[in-house]
Amino acid sequence: MPKDTSIKSVLIIGSGPIIIGQACEFDYAGSQAALSLKEEGISVSIINSNPATIMTDKVIADHVYLLPLTSDSIEKILKEQKIDAVLPTMGGQTALNLCIEVAERGIWEKYGVKIVGVDLAAIEKTENREAFRQLMVDIGVGVATSKIANSFLEGKEAAQEIGFPLVIRPSYTLGGKGAGFVHKKEDFDAALSRGLQASPTHEVLVEQAVLGWKEYELELLRDSNDNVIIICSIENFDPMGIHTGDSITVAPAMTLSDRCYQDMRNQAIRMMRAIGNFAGGCNVQFSVNPADEAIIAIEINPRVSRSSALASKATGYPIAKIAAKLAIGYNLDEIENQITKTTSAYFEPSLDYVIVKIPRWNFDKFKGANRELGLQMKSVGEVMGIGRSFIEALQKACQSLEIGRAGLGADGRQSRNLEEIMHSLEHPSWDRLFHIYDALSLGVPIESVRKATKIDRWFLNQIADVVNLENELRRYSLNNIPEEFFFTLKQKGFSDTQIAYILGNVTEEDVYQRRQVLNIRRVYKMVDTCAAEFPAKTPYYYSTYEGENESIASDKKKIIVLGSGPNRIGQGIEFDYSCVHGLLAAKESGFEAIMINCNPETVSTDFNMADKLYFEPVYWEHVREIIELEKPYGVIVQLGGQTALKMAEKMHEHGIRIIGTSFNDMDIAEDRGRFSDLLKELDIPYPRYGVAESAEEAIEVAHQVGYPVLVRPSYVLGGQGMSIVINDEDLEKAVVSLLKNLPGNRVLIDHFLDRAAEAESDSISDGDEVHIVGIMEHIEPAGIHSGDSFAVLPPFDLSDNVIAQIEEYTIKIANALNVIGLLNIQFAVKNDKVYVIEANPRASRTVPFIAKAYDVPYINIAAKVMLGVNKLKDFTIERKLWGYAIKEPVFSFDKFPEVNKELGPEMKSTGEAIRFIPNLQDPYFRHLYKEKSMYLSR
Numbered sequence: 001m002p003k004d005t006s007i008k009s010v011l012i013i014g015s016g017p018i019i020i021g022q023a024c025e026f027d028y029a030g031s032q033a034a035l036s037l038k039e040e041g042i043s044v045s046i047i048n049s050n051p052a053t054i055m056t057d058k059v060i061a062d063h064v065y066l067l068p069l070t071s072d073s074i075e076k077i078l079k080e081q082k083i084d085a086v087l088p089t090m091g092g093q094t095a096l097n098l099c100i101e102v103a104e105r106g107i108w109e110k111y112g113v114k115i116v117g118v119d120l121a122a123i124e125k126t127e128n129r130e131a132f133r134q135l136m137v138d139i140g141v142g143v144a145t146s147k148i149a150n151s152f153l154e155g156k157e158a159a160q161e162i163g164f165p166l167v168i169r170p171s172y173t174l175g176g177k178g179a180g181f182v183h184k185k186e187d188f189d190a191a192l193s194r195g196l197q198a199s200p201t202h203e204v205l206v207e208q209a210v211l212g213w214k215e216y217e218l219e220l221l222r223d224s225n226d227n228v229i230i231i232c233s234i235e236n237f238d239p240m241g242i243h244t245g246d247s248i249t250v251a252p253a254m255t256l257s258d259r260c261y262q263d264m265r266n267q268a269i270r271m272m273r274a275i276g277n278f279a280g281g282c283n284v285q286f287s288v289n290p291a292d293e294a295i296i297a298i299e300i301n302p303r304v305s306r307s308s309a310l311a312s313k314a315t316g317y318p319i320a321k322i323a324a325k326l327a328i329g330y331n332l333d334e335i336e337n338q339i340t341k342t343t344s345a346y347f348e349p350s351l352d353y354v355i356v357k358i359p360r361w362n363f364d365k366f367k368g369a370n371r372e373l374g375l376q377m378k379s380v381g382e383v384m385g386i387g388r389s390f391i392e393a394l395q396k397a398c399q400s401l402e403i404g405r406a407g408l409g410a411d412g413r414q415s416r417n418l419e420e421i422m423h424s425l426e427h428p429s430w431d432r433l434f435h436i437y438d439a440l441s442l443g444v445p446i447e448s449v450r451k452a453t454k455i456d457r458w459f460l461n462q463i464a465d466v467v468n469l470e471n472e473l474r475r476y477s478l479n480n481i482p483e484e485f486f487f488t489l490k491q492k493g494f495s496d497t498q499i500a501y502i503l504g505n506v507t508e509e510d511v512y513q514r515r516q517v518l519n520i521r522r523v524y525k526m527v528d529t530c531a532a533e534f535p536a537k538t539p540y541y542y543s544t545y546e547g548e549n550e551s552i553a554s555d556k557k558k559i560i561v562l563g564s565g566p567n568r569i570g571q572g573i574e575f576d577y578s579c580v581h582g583l584l585a586a587k588e589s590g591f592e593a594i595m596i597n598c599n600p601e602t603v604s605t606d607f608n609m610a611d612k613l614y615f616e617p618v619y620w621e622h623v624r625e626i627i628e629l630e631k632p633y634g635v636i637v638q639l640g641g642q643t644a645l646k647m648a649e650k651m652h653e654h655g656i657r658i659i660g661t662s663f664n665d666m667d668i669a670e671d672r673g674r675f676s677d678l679l680k681e682l683d684i685p686y687p688r689y690g691v692a693e694s695a696e697e698a699i700e701v702a703h704q705v706g707y708p709v710l711v712r713p714s715y716v717l718g719g720q721g722m723s724i725v726i727n728d729e730d731l732e733k734a735v736v737s738l739l740k741n742l743p744g745n746r747v748l749i750d751h752f753l754d755r756a757a758e759a760e761s762d763s764i765s766d767g768d769e770v771h772i773v774g775i776m777e778h779i780e781p782a783g784i785h786s787g788d789s790f791a792v793l794p795p796f797d798l799s800d801n802v803i804a805q806i807e808e809y810t811i812k813i814a815n816a817l818n819v820i821g822l823l824n825i826q827f828a829v830k831n832d833k834v835y836v837i838e839a840n841p842r843a844s845r846t847v848p849f850i851a852k853a854y855d856v857p858y859i860n861i862a863a864k865v866m867l868g869v870n871k872l873k874d875f876t877i878e879r880k881l882w883g884y885a886i887k888e889p890v891f892s893f894d895k896f897p898e899v900n901k902e903l904g905p906e907m908k909s910t911g912e913a914i915r916f917i918p919n920l921q922d923p924y925f926r927h928l929y930k931e932k933s934m935y936l937s938r
Helices: 024-040 071-080 093-102 119-127 131-137 151-163 184-196 258-274 306-315 319-327 390-400 418-426 432-441 446-453 455-475 483-491 496-503 510-517 573-588 618-630 641-645 648-653 664-670 672-680 695-705 729-739 802-818 847-854 858-866 923-932
Strands: 009-013 043-045 063-065 085-087 144-150 166-170 180-182 202-206 213-222 226-235 249-251 280-288 295-301 354-360 380-387 521-527 541-543 558-562 593-596 614-615 634-636 689-694 708-712 723-725 746-752 757-766 769-780 790-795 820-831 832-839 884-890 913-919
Touching: 009 024, 009 071, 009 093, 009 258, 024 043, 024 306, 024 319, 024 418, 043 071, 063 071, 063 913, 071 093, 093 119, 119 131, 119 295, 131 202, 131 258, 131 295, 131 746, 144 151, 151 166, 151 184, 166 184, 180 184, 180 319, 213 258, 213 306, 213 319, 213 390, 226 258, 226 306, 249 306, 249 380, 249 847, 258 280, 258 295, 280 306, 280 319, 306 319, 306 354, 306 380, 354 390, 380 390, 380 541, 390 455, 418 432, 418 446, 432 446, 446 455, 455 483, 455 496, 483 510, 483 521, 483 558, 496 510, 521 847, 541 618, 558 573, 558 618, 558 832, 573 847, 573 858, 593 618, 593 757, 614 618, 664 672, 672 689, 672 802, 672 832, 689 695, 695 708, 695 746, 708 729, 723 729, 729 746, 757 802, 757 858, 769 802, 769 847, 790 847, 802 820, 802 832, 820 858, 847 858, 847 884, 913 923
Parallel strands: 009 043, 009 085, 043 063, 541 614, 558 593, 558 634, 593 614
Antiparallel strands: 144 202, 166 180, 166 202, 213 226, 213 280, 226 249, 249 354, 280 295, 354 380, 521 541, 689 746, 708 723, 708 746, 757 769, 757 820, 769 790, 790 884, 820 832, 884 913
16 A cells, blocks of 8 residues: 555654663654655654754754643644644654543544554553453463552452562553562562552552563564564573663574474564554564473563664664654555665565674662662663674674773673672673673583573573683784684684783784784675675675675765764763764765764664764774775764764874864863863963872872862763762772772862852864854752753853853863864853863763754754864854753663762763743743752852
8 A cells, every 4th residue: 555645744752851761762763764754755743852862853854843742742733733643653652651641632633633653552452461461361372470450459469379489560661660570578568569659550560470581572563454574583692580671682583493483473473463453663572481482472562662773773674764654554565675775675684694782881870779680671771783693793792882891801801709700690780791701711610600690501602612712812822823713713703902811911903913914804794684685785884704895995085973882871862963963964065974883772873874884883993994994084083972082092193084173182171180281371260170199199189279179080971980079088088989990090189169150161163263052051050960950051140251251261272272173161150250170172962952952053063164174154053042941951760769869070860851941030940940059159
């Protein structure tokens, strides 16, 4: 059936600010769906309150509404726009819940809006735990023994009937909120109370716990002709008991028998058909008994899920894009395969490689948090590695995590404490994967590891092979490693750093040079969805060690944009937004735009966003070899946050052109000591400071600058490790802790300006002219990280004199640092005097917010200035903000109820929203001002 021609305009509901359990994978889905609908000539409107995402940019939609996700906001849009249909399946649970609420209020019906891509009855069947259980029983799909409970008494009765261990699952929640295992009777009452409170309908499912069973997911698509295809099978490395968002996952499934896989496929299709008559995407989760391969259904999500982005990047099949076309009436066989361009979308992907996803956690931001993983998701992001084997993909994913690991092991970070290791195996946390390696390298039998972890023996054998290869490597020196064995090591994902560590007395560079002599070089393979059965047209590549290289470098002038790696607190989706605009600016300026990134959740790793995508770790060895192959005009590091910026020194050393501000000038700003020296030369006020390399030195410095002091390491992001202390004893503890966790780093001791106001400026410089993008004033006083502060644009309470000082210092610093591109500066204001706290000559977390508030494409402008194709005078910049914009940080403390929620100099927020107010008398602002700044003396 061709598309529904009655649909001329569609509203897509976004997912709102980033929170744990609902991250940027939904913004990726929404962006892809919007572009897909625009291809069909359909006008697209988007509602989303998240300013940091490319989804809320005009390059994605025709009309963007940065409004709170409420029924009233929806009705406001429907009054302004003639909307024919709403697509609520791209915004996670938030969008679905809002769609249901709007339907219950009769608003869709009132304005003649049809719901596409999902059946509301299907949502009810899948979110209502008892309805889902009963439906599975009716269609002959296995489920765990369970009972629904709407009260404390019903829950107690269910537990008594089923027996322990149990799992409690609240209805209508996201990211496993309120869910948990109960192993013994004494813990049940508290767990039941938590679950009932977490559910908006005060309903939980009390269920038999199938601990130790294996877990799988299937991603499906269905059209209006009831054709269903399986896009991807995903196997959880971790057994049942860990939320899928916190589990290492592998695609395609590695340890399923063909019989079990075919049975699982059939059950998934039966489940999708049973929950309603809709065209679109669906995610189904199963558990399999490792003893007899009995299958039970865990849940089904009739929408784009967290795993859809992963499956799209893993297979090259753009699920959200195709789902959007199915929602407006197309059938699968009427849609072109986006990669081959010659086959239809009614084509199940076939993989001749393996992908491994590893979650990224930020427990360091939540001191005192319970780090054990369970049914409630706690990770803040994820990375994906692609390789020809499981172990190659696993090692690449480890290198991508941004936690200082050179691979799975052999990098000096191993643990040798057997008691600690064995405890970790039984009580999984973020580092259990590394402790499995540690256990096997210490000689713990594979069977003992399997019993402790319940992880399938096949995966453990793969890790044991890594340990065996290391042991064999120790027999050689660098110059006598057999060429074939050297090649095998690289095929197994070993980095040059790991090989150097194992050999001892050689460097990463030595290993690299030896590889060049032996001609052991990385080649690049195409992600083609069809295991090379058909020619692929899309340049989407991963590296491996084989014969043929499929990535042929063109003779065009190229720009490489380095991505930001995994999302984490302090470096989130705003940097991916910046990278996407960098790619677009490069393409608009006539360059071939090449992207390197390893985050499957993001728009920058969409295969049609760049001219060429390398899905590779943003890790020096990988980046270097891509640069050597492509020979770009230059590399942009300013847009990818600290991840990309950390590459600048290596590039500088190797003579690689850095686009925009030079390495030396960026380093001055990053090195707190050098930067303060620069401010002194420029006669710009800054808090008194000193540098220390020991606790004794720190106490001396603190006495010189005066308490209270701000203690911080150089070269950090998101305020990591910062603290405010008021006496010698606290200072000593803080410094010892810092130097232990960041060895070799110097500690900066700044006098803390107590009860000062805080502000920041963002600007663009082309080397001649400086344009101040915006000045924001924080509502909270100095001492709370800027990422955790409510901030107002333009300033609401800064005098003309203060604003003049901020403007003067911004221009002075931009010129002194020879900035070409972006610059963010943070200020403290006390007694009408402005002090500079820090400067960042790169994309900041605030530029997307300012760009959306003023409706100006600032990143695009900055990228063209960096590329040298434009000067600031070439642009006409018109700001359109009438009133004020407020940046609202959003936190995920509900995932860590045991931690201290007090805010300070170390960032803890996971995302942000934007809110517009007409004037400072707005009740919302007055309430905020009173609540946040009551201690501020201005």
